[in-house]
Amino acid sequence: MRNSNSIMVFLLLAIFSLCKANTLACNEMEKQALVRFKQALTDPANRLSSWSLTEDCCGWAGVRCDNVSGRVFELHLGNPYDPHAVKFNGRSALGGEISPALLELEYLNFLNLSLNDFGGTPIPSFLGSMRSLTYLNLRGASFGGLIPHQLGNLSTLRHLDLGGNSGLYVENFSWISLLSSLEYLHMSWIDLHRDLYLPNCQLNNMISSFGYVNFTSLRVLYLRSNNFNHNLPNWLFNLSSLLYLDLSDNSLEGQILSAISNLHNLNYLNLSGNMLTGQIPESLGQLKYLRYVLLCSNSLCGPVPSRLGNLSSLSYLYLNSNELNGTLPRNLGLLSNLVRLRIGNNFIEGTVSEVHFAKLSKLKTLDVSLKSVLFNVSHNWIPPFQLKYIDLAFCKMGPRFPAWLQTQTSLFMLSLRNVGIVGTVPNWFWKWASHIQWIYLANNQISGDLSQVLLNSTAIDLSSNSFMGQLPHLSPNVIGLNMADNLFSGQISSFLCQKMNGRSKLEILDISNNALSGELGHCLLHWQFLTHLNLGSNNLSGGIPEFMGSLFSLKALHLHNNSFSGGIPLSLRNCTSLGLIDFAENKLTGNIPSWIGERTHLMVLRLRSNEFFGDIPPEICQLSSLIVLDLAYNRLSGSIPRCLNNISAMATIQSPIDDKFSILIDNYPFFRVIECLLLVIKGRKSMYGKILPLVRIVDLSCNNLSGGIPIEISGLFGLQSLNLSRNHLMGRIPGKIGDVEYLESLDLSRNHLSGEIPQSIINLTFLSHLDLSYNNFSGRIPSSTQLQSFDALDFIGNPELCGAPLLKNCTENEDPQGVNPSDENGEGFERSWFYIGMATGFIVSFWGVCGALLCKRAWRHAYFRFLDNMNDRVYVATVLKFNWFRCHFRRYRISLTCLRGCNQERREERGAGES
Ligand SMILES: *[C@@H]1O[C@H](CO)[C@@H](O)[C@H](O)[C@H]1NC(C)=O
Ligand SMILES: *[C@@H]1O[C@H](CO)[C@@H](O)[C@H](O)[C@H]1NC(C)=O
Ligand SMILES: *[C@@H]1O[C@H](CO)[C@@H](O)[C@H](O)[C@H]1NC(C)=O
Ligand SMILES: *[C@@H]1O[C@H](CO)[C@@H](O)[C@H](O)[C@H]1NC(C)=O
Ligand SMILES: *[C@@H]1O[C@H](CO)[C@@H](O)[C@H](O)[C@H]1NC(C)=O
Ligand SMILES: *[C@@H]1O[C@H](CO)[C@@H](O)[C@H](O)[C@H]1NC(C)=O
Numbered sequence: 001m002r003n004s005n006s007i008m009v010f011l012l013l014a015i016f017s018l019c020k021a022n023t024l025a026c027n028e029m030e031k032q033a034l035v036r037f038k039q040a041l042t043d044p045a046n047r048l049s050s051w052s053l054t055e056d057c058c059g060w061a062g063v064r065c066d067n068v069s070g071r072v073f074e075l076h077l078g079n080p081y082d083p084h085a086v087k088f089n090g091r092s093a094l095g096g097e098i099s100p101a102l103l104e105l106e107y108l109n110f111l112n113l114s115l116n117d118f119g120g121t122p123i124p125s126f127l128g129s130m131r132s133l134t135y136l137n138l139r140g141a142s143f144g145g146l147i148p149h150q151l152g153n154l155s156t157l158r159h160l161d162l163g164g165n166s167g168l169y170v171e172n173f174s175w176i177s178l179l180s181s182l183e184y185l186h187m188s189w190i191d192l193h194r195d196l197y198l199p200n201c202q203l204n205n206m207i208s209s210f211g212y213v214n215f216t217s218l219r220v221l222y223l224r225s226n227n228f229n230h231n232l233p234n235w236l237f238n239l240s241s242l243l244y245l246d247l248s249d250n251s252l253e254g255q256i257l258s259a260i261s262n263l264h265n266l267n268y269l270n271l272s273g274n275m276l277t278g279q280i281p282e283s284l285g286q287l288k289y290l291r292y293v294l295l296c297s298n299s300l301c302g303p304v305p306s307r308l309g310n311l312s313s314l315s316y317l318y319l320n321s322n323e324l325n326g327t328l329p330r331n332l333g334l335l336s337n338l339v340r341l342r343i344g345n346n347f348i349e350g351t352v353s354e355v356h357f358a359k360l361s362k363l364k365t366l367d368v369s370l371k372s373v374l375f376n377v378s379h380n381w382i383p384p385f386q387l388k389y390i391d392l393a394f395c396k397m398g399p400r401f402p403a404w405l406q407t408q409t410s411l412f413m414l415s416l417r418n419v420g421i422v423g424t425v426p427n428w429f430w431k432w433a434s435h436i437q438w439i440y441l442a443n444n445q446i447s448g449d450l451s452q453v454l455l456n457s458t459a460i461d462l463s464s465n466s467f468m469g470q471l472p473h474l475s476p477n478v479i480g481l482n483m484a485d486n487l488f489s490g491q492i493s494s495f496l497c498q499k500m501n502g503r504s505k506l507e508i509l510d511i512s513n514n515a516l517s518g519e520l521g522h523c524l525l526h527w528q529f530l531t532h533l534n535l536g537s538n539n540l541s542g543g544i545p546e547f548m549g550s551l552f553s554l555k556a557l558h559l560h561n562n563s564f565s566g567g568i569p570l571s572l573r574n575c576t577s578l579g580l581i582d583f584a585e586n587k588l589t590g591n592i593p594s595w596i597g598e599r600t601h602l603m604v605l606r607l608r609s610n611e612f613f614g615d616i617p618p619e620i621c622q623l624s625s626l627i628v629l630d631l632a633y634n635r636l637s638g639s640i641p642r643c644l645n646n647i648s649a650m651a652t653i654q655s656p657i658d659d660k661f662s663i664l665i666d667n668y669p670f671f672r673v674i675e676c677l678l679l680v681i682k683g684r685k686s687m688y689g690k691i692l693p694l695v696r697i698v699d700l701s702c703n704n705l706s707g708g709i710p711i712e713i714s715g716l717f718g719l720q721s722l723n724l725s726r727n728h729l730m731g732r733i734p735g736k737i738g739d740v741e742y743l744e745s746l747d748l749s750r751n752h753l754s755g756e757i758p759q760s761i762i763n764l765t766f767l768s769h770l771d772l773s774y775n776n777f778s779g780r781i782p783s784s785t786q787l788q789s790f791d792a793l794d795f796i797g798n799p800e801l802c803g804a805p806l807l808k809n810c811t812e813n814e815d816p817q818g819v820n821p822s823d824e825n826g827e828g829f830e831r832s833w834f835y836i837g838m839a840t841g842f843i844v845s846f847w848g849v850c851g852a853l854l855c856k857r858a859w860r861h862a863y864f865r866f867l868d869n870m871n872d873r874v875y876v877a878t879v880l881k882f883n884w885f886r887c888h889f890r891r892y893r894i895s896l897t898c899l900r901g902c903n904q905e906r907r908e909e910r911g912a913g914e915s
């Protein structure tokens with residue numbers, strides 16, 4: 001026994017040593033180097049636990065050796081990507097320091113450290129000395145700082161990926177031209193142009209340095225999201241080996257040259273989300289391997305080249321959100337491999353007919369959302385495709401309901417918004433539609449009684465139609481529902497108390513602007529997930545129930561323009577996420593509760609036109625996010641709280657790039673909710689939706705407020721509209737009112753204010769609405785062209801006031817020099833001239849409220865783009881900094897809660913894609 005055991009051991013040893021002999025052990029020096037490399041790293045998940053000195057390092061995790069020399073050849077240390085994780089799998093990320101010990105791995109040609117987390121530290125410059133590297137992947141590894149130019153020494157590098165490190169930047173790009181073996185270059189999200197306000201110096205540098213390069217083998221060029229803002233460089237059109245070109249989401253200008261036909265191997269072309277102009281060259285039709293043509297979200301004009309119809313491999317054609325005109329070429333119907341066709345949001349006109357789809361049997365996405373197009377197919381057309389996404393918004397296709405839709409049995413999204421359908425929905429529709437996730441039928445004249453219909457889609461927008469009768473039934477699947485602006489009637493409680501096959505997931509409900517009646521009962525308890533609830537403009541009555549407080553997730557609650565009575569229930573204190581309260585135009589009474597000060601997320605408090613009485617609680621000043629405070633037309637008394645300047649959202653001029661606005665523009669997985677409010681600004685009522693986050697107003701008019709205007713009000717530097725009219729206010733206008741420099745509208749009429757109008761008012765260069773009538777002001781109206789341009793009616797009822805625009809001349813002792821010692825040098829005068837010119841220019845061509853903001857330097861870029869395009873995608877992408885330019889991976893987002901008055905703002909989100 002003992003003997004046989006020894007033999008076994010011997011045999012095992014022999015086999016072991018044989019194996020040893022067969023697989024070369026790793027080089028001891030390299031093993032030591034790797035250990036030092038490991039020691040400098042942090043490895044919270046112990047991914048390098050196999051890196052033990054007692055083991056052969058060629059067997060260590062991520063280490064590959066050359067099987068002949070035994071030298072370390074490749075290091076695969078990328079963090080495994082978990083697509084389901086919200087962030088990259090943070091816990092398994094390596095971090096710490098990259099030790100120069102790596103330099104001892106002389107034969108290393110492959111280094112992958114992607115998706116780790118090096119905490120914003122710079123890429124070590126010694127990597128540039130690792131001359132054997134052919135593959136270097138540092139993608140998404142949280143490197144920061146300047147990219148070391150030493151990387152240019154890696155002359156054998158074929159694959160370089162530095163993408164997704166948003167903290168990296170490049171000052172001079174010339175080193176990259178040394179990488180003559182490059183086949184793959186991925187540098188998305190790197191700031192290649194650090195300061196947008198500098199002229200193009202660095203860019204010129206970059207272009208010329210690229211210009212000398214002979215990138216004959218470059219096959220992949222990935223430079224998405226780098227803030228390039230120059231013309232498409234000419235060298236680009238010489239990269240004849242290129243298969244994959246992505247320059248999307250930059251600010252590239254200029255034209256796509258017809259020399260693009262040189263890139264004859266090109267398979268993937270993505271120039272979307274730039275500012276390219278000119279026509280799409282016909283020569284694009286020569287690139288016969290093209291499968292992806294993504295040119296959306298630019299300013300391309302002219303016709304859609306008909307030669308695109310020759311690209312028989314084409315599967316994605318995204319030309320949406322440009323300025324293309326002419327008619328849609330018929331031979332696009334020959335693209336038998338086309339899967340996604342998006343041409344919406346252009347100026348294309350004419351007729352789109354069955355010919356355009358003749359061979360498109362693989363088509364899944366169809367976006368022909370074009371205002372001037374007649375979508376003319378025969379009523380019993382049987383299309384060759386089975387679509388998943390249909391967006392025909394704004395096309396002319398009514399008045400009949402399109403019957404061919406019935407042939408589409410795997411639809412995911414249907415948008416027939418504003419297509420001119422009139423009349424009732426056919427009988428088959430609702431059953432057929434019950435499997436479609438998103439349905440948008442808003443802004444038609446569709447009628448019919450839905451009281452027997454069961455809605456089963458995730459998001460449904462039926463707003464602005466003529467539906468009538470009782471509200472429909474909902475399945476638990478519905479998450480967003482907009483039925484605003486219809487003719488629905490009946491008791492609201494029969495909708496709220498409906499029996500449901502499970503627990504409702506409804507988060508967004510807008511049934512405003514209908515004729516619903518009755519009281520909100522205890523059934524509100526069944527809708528626990530509601531976040532945005534709009535019941536405004538109905539005939540609802542009774543008290544706001546205590547149960548309201550059990551809707552813990554509520555972010556926005558609109559009950560305006562009903563007949564609700566009683567007080568604000570204490571239970572509402574439990575809705576800690578409330579960001580918008582609109583109870584205007586009801587019969588509510590009682591005090592404004594002081595606990596309201598606890599709702600520090602509250603952005604909008606609108607209690608206008610009710611019967612609230614008592615003091616304005618000073619706790620209101622704790623609402624640091626408040627941008628709309630409208631307590632007008634109540635019976636509030638006492639004085640205006642002195643602390644209003646503590647409301648920091650109004651006291652600071654903050655950029656609108658702020659997560660806080662997510663209550664007003666709230667992104668859900670399948671849609672975007674844009675809160676709309678009817679506001680009275682400059683004496684006019686208008687609907688504010690997308691620009692609501694930019695509004696700052698205080699309206700306390702028509703109450704019984706007394707005392708003075710607290711001087712602290714001049715600390716609300718961001719305020720645009722202040723209305724204190726029709727109260728019993730006394731004393732003077734705060735001398736520093738001129739500090740509220742973005743004030744556009746100031747109404748102090750019908751109070752008992754007195755004294756002189758402070759000289760600083762001439763500094764309010766954006767003021768376009770001013771009413772100081774019926775007070776006891778005295779002295780000379782300060783002179784500035786702007787004040788004198790107001791109507792005399794804005795000053796009447798002040799017997800002691802004199803000077804233009806009033807007809808009453810001032811007497812000698814009201815000499816302007818005496819009143820106005822501070823303005824002698826005339827500088828203020830010139831300054832206001834300058835701004836008036838500017839302000840009127842903008843206000844005439846623009847929406848007023850935003851006018852003032854245009855001069856805030858940091859925002860200018862965003863707003864000019866907003867102005868130029870008047871187009872949601874640009875606005876949202878620049879202002880909210882979301883990467884929504886990417887028109888091909890995005891989710892389809894449509895606002896749900898806006899009403900008719902907002903329609904001019906509620907454009908279809910253009911360039912929207914689907915995931
Ligand atoms: C070395 O490994 C490669 C693949 O990794 C293999 O193709 C080659 O045959 C191996 N050489 C020897 C000598 O084992
Ligand atoms: C570019 O390099 C390739 C080989 O690397 C060479 O054949 C070609 O002549 C070069 N072209 C120019 C313009 O230098
Ligand atoms: C397209 O627009 C251009 C100017 O942008 C214009 O010159 C041309 O006539 C238009 N073509 C058609 C067919 O409308
Ligand atoms: C409702 O939708 C779900 C999922 O979208 C689907 O499974 C179910 O069959 C639909 N119900 C009806 C009645 O159509
Ligand atoms: C509010 O919340 C508190 C504690 O969470 C609870 O005791 C109270 O009953 C709630 N009030 C209402 C009306 O829901
Ligand atoms: C107007 O504003 C400027 C600076 O913005 C200030 O120096 C000047 O004193 C102000 N004029 C008045 C009359 O307050």
Ligand SMILES: *[C@@H]1O[C@H](CO)[C@@H](O)[C@H](O)[C@H]1NC(C)=O
Nearest residue numbers: 803804806807808809810811
């Ligand atoms: C006001 O003064 C101007 C000249 O300074 C004079 O022409 C005008 O008639 C006067 N108006 C009144 C109402 O006194």
